[in-house]
Each structure stands twice: as C-alpha cells, then as structure tokens.
Amino acid sequence: xxxxxxxxxxxxxxxxxxxxxxxxxxxxxxxxxxxxxxxxxxxxxxxxxxxxxxxxxx
Amino acid sequence: xxxxxxxxxxxxxxxxxxxxxxxxxxxxxxxxxxxxxxxxxxxxxxxxxxxxxxxxxxxxxxxxxxxxxxxxxxxxxxxxxxxxxxxxxxxxxxxxxxxxxxxxxxxxxxxxxxxxxxxxxxxxxxxxxxxxxxxxxxxxxxxxxxxxxxxxxxxxxxxxxxxxxxxxxxxxxxxxxxxxxxxxxxxxxxxxxxxxxxxxxxxxxxxxxxxxxxxxxxxxxxxxxxxxxxxxxxxxxxxxxxxxxxxx
Numbered sequence: 001x002x003x004x005x006x007x008x009x010x011x012x013x014x015x016x017x018x019x020x021x022x023x024x025x026x027x028x029x030x031x032x033x034x035x036x037x038x039x040x041x042x043x044x045x046x047x048x049x050x051x052x053x054x055x056x057x058x
Numbered sequence: 059x060x061x062x063x064x065x066x067x068x069x070x071x072x073x074x075x076x077x078x079x080x081x082x083x084x085x086x087x088x089x090x091x092x093x094x095x096x097x098x099x100x101x102x103x104x105x106x107x108x109x110x111x112x113x114x115x116x117x118x119x120x121x122x123x124x125x126x127x128x129x130x131x132x133x134x135x136x137x138x139x140x141x142x143x144x145x146x147x148x149x150x151x152x153x154x155x156x157x158x159x160x161x162x163x164x165x166x167x168x169x170x171x172x173x174x175x176x177x178x179x180x181x182x183x184x185x186x187x188x189x190x191x192x193x194x195x196x197x198x199x200x201x202x203x204x205x206x207x208x209x210x211x212x213x214x215x216x217x218x219x220x221x222x223x224x225x226x227x228x229x230x231x232x233x234x235x236x237x238x239x240x241x242x243x244x245x246x247x248x249x250x251x252x253x254x255x256x257x258x259x260x261x262x263x264x265x266x267x268x269x270x271x272x273x274x275x276x277x278x279x280x281x282x283x284x285x286x287x288x289x290x291x292x293x294x295x296x297x298x299x300x301x302x303x304x305x306x
C-alpha cells in the first residue's frame with residue numbers, strides 16, 4: 001500500500017497538480033467523447049426519420 | 059441477418075452497422091473494467107519511483123495515449139487509402155470516424171507529457187524531436203478533418219483526405235524513432251520487444267492494462283461515430299429507412 005490516508009493519496013507525494021491535471025483532463029475527455037458520439041448517432045437516426053417523412057428528399 | 063455472416067461481409071455498411079451496434083456496449087464494458095484494474099495496479103500496487111517520485115504515475119495514461127495516437131493514424135491512413143483505391147465507402151467512413159479520436163489521443167499525449175515534463179524537466183514544452191513530431195501529428199489530424207469537411211462532394215473529400223493522410227503517414231515512423239535518431243530530452247522507449255522492461259513489473263502491468271482499456275475505448279467510440287456517419291451518408295438506402303422505423 002502506497003498511501004496512508006486520502007489526503008496522502010491526493011497529494012501524490014507533492015506531484016498532485018501534475019498527476020491529477022493529467023488524469024482529470026484525460027478522464028473528462030474520455031467520458032465526454034462517448035456522449036458526443038452517441039448524440040451524433042441519435043441525431044443521424046432522427047435525420048433519417050425526417051427524410052423518410054418528407055419522402056424521397058435526396 | 060439471422061446467422062452470423064462471413065467476415066468480409068462486414069464491408070457492407072448495413073452489416074457493419076449491425077456488428078457495431080452489438081459490439082459497442084461490450085467494448086465500453088471491457089474498457090471500463092480494464093481501466094479500473096489498470097488504475098488500481100497503477101496507484102495502489104505499483105511503488106513510488108525512486109527518482110521521479112509519484113509524478114511517474116502519469117505514464118499509465120501518457121504512453122497508452124501516445125501509442126493510440128500513432129496506431130489510430132496508421133489505421134486512418136490505411137482505411138482512407140483502401141477506401142480510395144478499392145472505392146470502398148465504408149473504409150472512407152471509418153477513416154473519418156477515426157480522426158477525432160486519434161486527434162484527441164494526440165492532444166492527451168501532449169497534455170499529459172507537458173504535465174509530466176514540468177516536474178521532471180522543468181518545462182511544460184521543449185522543441186524536442188519527439189514532442190515536435192507529435193505536435194505535427196495533431197496538425198495532420200486536424201488538417202484531415204478540416205479538409206474532408208471543407209469539400210462538399212463526399213467522395214472527392216474522401217479522396218483528398220486520403221492523399222493527405224497517406225503523405226502524413228511518413229510522420230509516424232519519425233515520431234516512433236525520434237528518440238533514437240535525435241539525442242534529445244525525451245527518454246527512450248519504455249517497452250521493447252527485444253529487451254526486458256526497464257521498469258518494475260507492476261508499472262509495466264498497469265501500463266499494459268491501461269493500453270487494453272484505451273484500445274477497447276477507441277474501438278467503441280469509433281464504431282459508434284462510424285455508425286452515425288453510415289446513417290448520415292446512406293440516408294436514402296432502404297435498410298436505413300427500415301432501421302429508423304424499427305428503432306424509432
């Protein structure tokens with residue numbers, strides 16, 4: 001076990017800013033990107049449905 | 059699609075779409091499981107480094123992100139080239155789907171590198187050969203995305219993007235071998251196919267677990283984006299119309 005307490009863990013031996021600055025941005029992006037991809041997918045499905053309703057638009 | 063089609067059948071956008079819709083949830087689950095495992099080993103099993111202290115723990119995301127940035131570029135260039143040469147639409151769509159994820163991993167490799175460079179080198183950024191060639195990789199991704207978006211004719215845009223991606227592929231070996239060709243600040247390879255790792259066992263293990271997580275994540279998000287692109291482009295096809303009715 002490397003850490004004696006939670007604050008010890010967050011301090012990262014004095015490198016907290018650098019370690020959490022790296023992990024925070026990476027985690028934020030890797031949680032956001034799937035949402036964006038799913039949203040684009042839903043929007044594309046919606047667009048297909050609207051095309052269908054308007055008949056052969058393309 | 060009652061029985062599993064043979065593998066090359068997935069070159070048809072409709073069959074790829076079906077495969078992706080089945081695979082994506084599993085890929086996300088694999089990514090999450092390996093990320094939890096990798097982070098556990100990386101933060102709770104791997105010891106503090108004797109010279110770098112705990113700052114070295116950035117390696118568990120820095121190296122996988124950098125690997126993904128290069129692998130995804132080669133995949134993007136390969137699919138773009140195949141889509142052009144064989145006139146395969148799905149391959150060109152896959153190239154476009156890969157670009158944003160590749161660009162993101164390139165950015166993350168540079169970002170985490172900066173946050174690692176500051177405490178260990180004393181600088182967020184230096185014009186080292188490895189860093190500079192990785193920055194060029196980011197510009198190649200952004201250039202590819204801007205180019206294919208800028209041309210209205212979809213297939214012409216695919217071909218122009220393929221040309222850019224193929225020419226830019228020469229940068230990937232430059233990134234990979236830069237630490238050997240130029241003796242600059244960035245350290246050499248952490249992992250070698252021919253030599254024993256220079257790191258403690260748990261450190262290597264955490265890095266490889268995170269690499270598996272990043273691979274699964276990349277497959278999942280790229281498949282999802284590619285599915286969206288298939289729908290955007292094949293809007294008029296019967297199977298797309300039928301699908302929209304069913305999933306509505």
